[in-house]
Amino acid sequence: MSRKPYEKPMLVKHQLGMLNKYGSVPSVEPMLSIDGVAVAELLEKYGSPLFVFSEQSIVDKTEELNEAFKLRYPKTTVAWSYKTNYLDAVCKVFHREGSWAEVVSEFEYDKAIHNGVPGSRIIFNGPLKPADALEKAFRNKSIVNLDNFDELQTAEEVAEKIGEDVSIGIRVNLGTSATPPWGRFGFNLDNGQARDAVRRLLAGGKLSLNGLHCHLGTFIQQPEAYQEQTAKLSHFANWLREEHSIILDYIDVGGGIASCNTLHTQYLPGSQTTPPLSRFAEAVSSGLSELTCQPDDYPTLFLETGRALIDDAGYILTSVIANKRLPDGQRSVVIDAGVNILFTAFWYKHEIVPAQAVSGTPEQAIIHGPLCMNIDVIRPSLLFPPVEVGDKLVIKSVGAYNVTQWMQFITYRPAVVMISTSGDDAIIRRAEDLSTITDMEEVPGWLQD
């Protein structure tokens, strides 16, 4: 007699929202390949866990953003936000697709130069720009947005030293009805500080003003916020022209557009709640229609969109290392990818799917990482099919901020691979090993044998 296929015995309570109209539990679709390359093959070749980036996804999203904005405001330029993901290969895809570089430190500035970006296509933001970094940026004719009065003074000193005409932009902050105030960076526009900054700059006579920058915040799901922002920036630009005869080269609206991830506080998935890029483009162009300048004088619109462009391009491939029952009866699935490489697990309900066919009834589970640390939780709760030790999983939409904010903590950071638009795979960052860490260290003479 032939025996039936075995599945671990499972009884799963029906919960509201779990049943569809046929009374069955929704199935989890496995993800067997990424851009045509088998997940199992990638793990075999490069080890587990593994970051994978899809070049095609970056190309598609960049095109979508450019099209959405240029249709409504032709003078649009996208600058890749380095802090969101500054792996060279990733940056090079963005630059090849026409994006400039947006950097917030001297390190990022140097990395953009290293990636072949001409200095005149680098936007230099951030609260720390030491004098020699400013000097480099001014000589390279980069776009520099100043953050505060002290930096304004440093910039004047540097401009005087190099004896060239130097143009700068100022960063401003402002309130909108949809975003919490981000008053930490730049000059406040609502209380008149930004006007004072302009008066002070003109009084100094050493710099000229050529642009405005404003980054509202991050993971913004309300296009209206951008409409209010750009309307306020437009009114300010009108005032600059009328009062001071200043015609701006650019208005930089920063980044902040939400990706399709789902926040822990959200009930509906992000794919349903994040508006399409076209709605943000609509909002920005509507705000910019408040500009009263001559058609030839319309400023360039810079976008510094980060997470919305790269989140979906990134995956973590990971393996199940244990199944556990916790003392309170909860099911725990332990995987080999932890919060040290996926810090966005603290923000998002990352979608996790098996990389092989699954059978069996899904059951509520906690997904734990491999760190000996209580907070190493990748998903506090999700309905997940039965998995066995050694099974492979795919964690989706991890492309933003993880490979820049990851930590070398407890264990090594894994390799990062890119899949090209033609379906080839290649390492873009090697896995760490013991020497990666010990090469940085010194043991003083008195501790050597």
Place this chain on the structure above:
Amino acid sequence: MQKGLVMTGNIRLQELAVNESGFVFDPHTGLTYTANETARYVIEQLKAGSNIENIVEGVKAEFDADGRDVYRHVLEFIHNLQEQGLSSLEAPGE
């Protein structure tokens, strides 16, 4: 005393309605569950008063569970029934 599971006072389990497709209804609470085929088999065996050793042997005979830790799975399943208040069965102890 019989080694293994003790069947006394296990009315809830006896009253669970389990249909062919694995739909489970608890008349005491009105709650519904989905049981997979293995779980259905184990519930039937428990209702019939089998002890854990016999259930494990039965599962191995009915299903292709070679290389799988069936004993651990059945134990975990029984604990799960207890946690859901569906059974007062005791797993074998010292």
